[in-house]
Amino acid sequence: MREARKQATRRRVLGAARELFEEVGYESATIREIAGRAGVSVGSVFTGFCSKAHILSEVMQERLGDLYGDLERVAPHLRGSTADRCRSMFAVHYAFEFRRLHLFLAYVAAGFDWRADPDLPAMGANPRLRGMIRDCLAEGVRRGDVRADADLELVVDLLVGVYAWNYRRAAAQPVRPEQLTDLFDRQVGVIFAGLAPG
Amino acid sequence: MNQIPIGGLSAVAEAEKPTRRAQAKRRTREKIVGAAKSLFAERGYESATIRDIAKAAGMSTGAVFASFTDKSDLFTEIAEAEQAELYQTMQLAAAGLSGHAAITAMLDAARERHAGELALVRAVMSALWTPGLAERARRRLERRPVTTLIAAAAREALPTAEAVQAAFVAELIWDGYLATLRRAALGGLTADAVKARIDAGARTILAGSQPG
Numbered sequence: 001m002r003e004a005r006k007q008a009t010r011r012r013v014l015g016a017a018r019e020l021f022e023e024v025g026y027e028s029a030t031i032r033e034i035a036g037r038a039g040v041s042v043g044s045v046f047t048g049f050c051s052k053a054h055i056l057s058e059v060m061q062e063r064l065g066d067l068y069g070d071l072e073r074v075a076p077h078l079r080g081s082t083a084d085r086c087r088s089m090f091a092v093h094y095a096f097e098f099r100r101l102h103l104f105l106a107y108v109a110a111g112f113d114w115r116a117d118p119d120l121p122a123m124g125a126n127p128r129l130r131g132m133i134r135d136c137l138a139e140g141v142r143r144g145d146v147r148a149d150a151d152l153e154l155v156v157d158l159l160v161g162v163y164a165w166n167y168r169r170a171a172a173q174p175v176r177p178e179q180l181t182d183l184f185d186r187q188v189g190v191i192f193a194g195l196a197p198g
Numbered sequence: 199m200n201q202i203p204i205g206g207l208s209a210v211a212e213a214e215k216p217t218r219r220a221q222a223k224r225r226t227r228e229k230i231v232g233a234a235k236s237l238f239a240e241r242g243y244e245s246a247t248i249r250d251i252a253k254a255a256g257m258s259t260g261a262v263f264a265s266f267t268d269k270s271d272l273f274t275e276i277a278e279a280e281q282a283e284l285y286q287t288m289q290l291a292a293a294g295l296s297g298h299a300a301i302t303a304m305l306d307a308a309r310e311r312h313a314g315e316l317a318l319v320r321a322v323m324s325a326l327w328t329p330g331l332a333e334r335a336r337r338r339l340e341r342r343p344v345t346t347l348i349a350a351a352a353r354e355a356l357p358t359a360e361a362v363q364a365a366f367v368a369e370l371i372w373d374g375y376l377a378t379l380r381r382a383a384l385g386g387l388t389a390d391a392v393k394a395r396i397d398a399g400a401r402t403i404l405a406g407s408q409p410g
Binding site: 027105106108109110150151154155157158160161162164165167168171172186187189190191192193194195196 | 244324325326327328336337366367370373374376377378380381395398399401402403404405406407408
C-alpha cells in the first residue's frame with residue numbers, strides 16, 4: 001500500500017516535470033513548481049529524486065523506452081553495409097531527439113555535470129543504444145566489412161561521441177535534423193572505411 | 199628588410215612599463231580569474247555565481263563587474279585563455295614533426311594538459327550546451343583553433359585531400375578525441391588506456407580518409 005502510494009507520487013512528479021520542462025524549459029523549471037503541479041510537497045519530491053538533474057534523467061529514460069523499443073524491432077530488418085545499418089539507427093535517433101530538441105540539449109549539458117549522482121544513467125552511456133551498435137558492429141565482423149581485430153568498444157564510443165557532438169551545432173544555431181544526419185553519414189563513411197579489413 | 203618599425207618598438211616599451219593603475223587593474227582581473235576558475239571547476243558554469251566568485255576573490259560584486267560585463271564574459275575569457283594555451287602546447291608538441299606523427303604528438307600533448315584539469319574541461323563542455331550561455335560567448339568558444347593545427351597535419355598525411363576535406367577530417371579527429379576525453383572524465387580508465395584509445399581513434403579516421 002505504501003509502495004503503491006510512492007509509485008503514484010513518482011508518476012505524478014515525472015508527468016508534471018515532463019510538462020513543465022516542455023513549457024518553460026529545463027533551466028527555468030523549479031522543483032517547487034514541479035511539486036505544485038504534481039500536487040505533492042517539495043519534500044516528497046526529494047524522497048523519490050535527489051535533484052532536478054535526476055528527474056530529467058528519469059523523464060528522458062521514460063521517453064527513450066519508446067525509441068529503443070522501435071529501434072530493437074527495426075534492427076533485424078536493416079539492410080545494406082554495416083555502415084548503412086549504423087547510419088539508419090542514428091538517423092532514427094536524430095529524428096526522434098529533434099522533436100524535443102531543447103529538452104535533449106539540456107540533458108546533454110546535465111550529462112557533463114559531475115555533481116550528479118554517478119549512478120544515474122549518463123548521456124551516451126545508455127546500455128541499450130551501446131548494445132545495439134555493438135551488435136551491429138559484431139555482425140559486420142561476421143559479414144566481413146569490419147576488421148576482426150577492431151576494438152568494438154572503442155568504435156561504439158567514437159560513433160556515439162561523434163553523434164552526440166554534432167548536436168552542439170543545434171545548440172548554437174537552428175539546424176534541421178537532415179543536416180546533422182548528412183554530416184553524420186559522411187563521418188560514418190570515414191570511420192567505417194578506416195575499419196575495413198586491409 | 200627586417201627593420202623593426204619605430205612605432206612597434208615604443209609600443210613594446212609601453213607594454214613593458216604599465217602605469218601603476220593599469221598594474222592594479224591587471225592584478226584585480228587575475229585575482230577574479232583565479233577565483234572564478236576554481237569555482238567553475240568545482241560547481242560548474244550554472245551554479246557558480248558572481249557573488250560567490252567575488253567573495254572567493256575577496257572583493258565586492260561591484261569590483262567584479264568593473265572588470266567583466268557579466269558571468270559569461272568572465273567565463274569566456276577563462277575558456278579562451280585555456281584554448282590559447284592548449285593551442286601553444288599542441289603547436290610545440292608538433293614542432294619538427296609532420297603528418298600522422300604530428301597529429302599523434304598533438305593529441306598526446308592535449309591529453310596530458312587536459313588530464314590535469316578535467317573539472318574545468320567538463321565545465322566548458324557543459325556550458326557549451328547550456329542555453330543560459332550568452333550567444334556571443336558561445337560563438338567565441340565554438341571557434342576551435344586547434345582543429346586548424348590538426349587540419350594542417352592532416353593535409354600532410356593525406357596529400358591528395360582538398361583543404362575542405364582536411365578540415366572535415368580534423369574536426370572528426372578532434373570529436374573522437376573529445377569523446378574519449380569525456381569517457382576519461384567519467385573515470386575508470388588509466389592514462390595509458392586513454393592514450394591508446396585516442397591513438398586508435400585517430401588512426402582509424404586517418405586510414406578511412408585515405409583515397410581509394
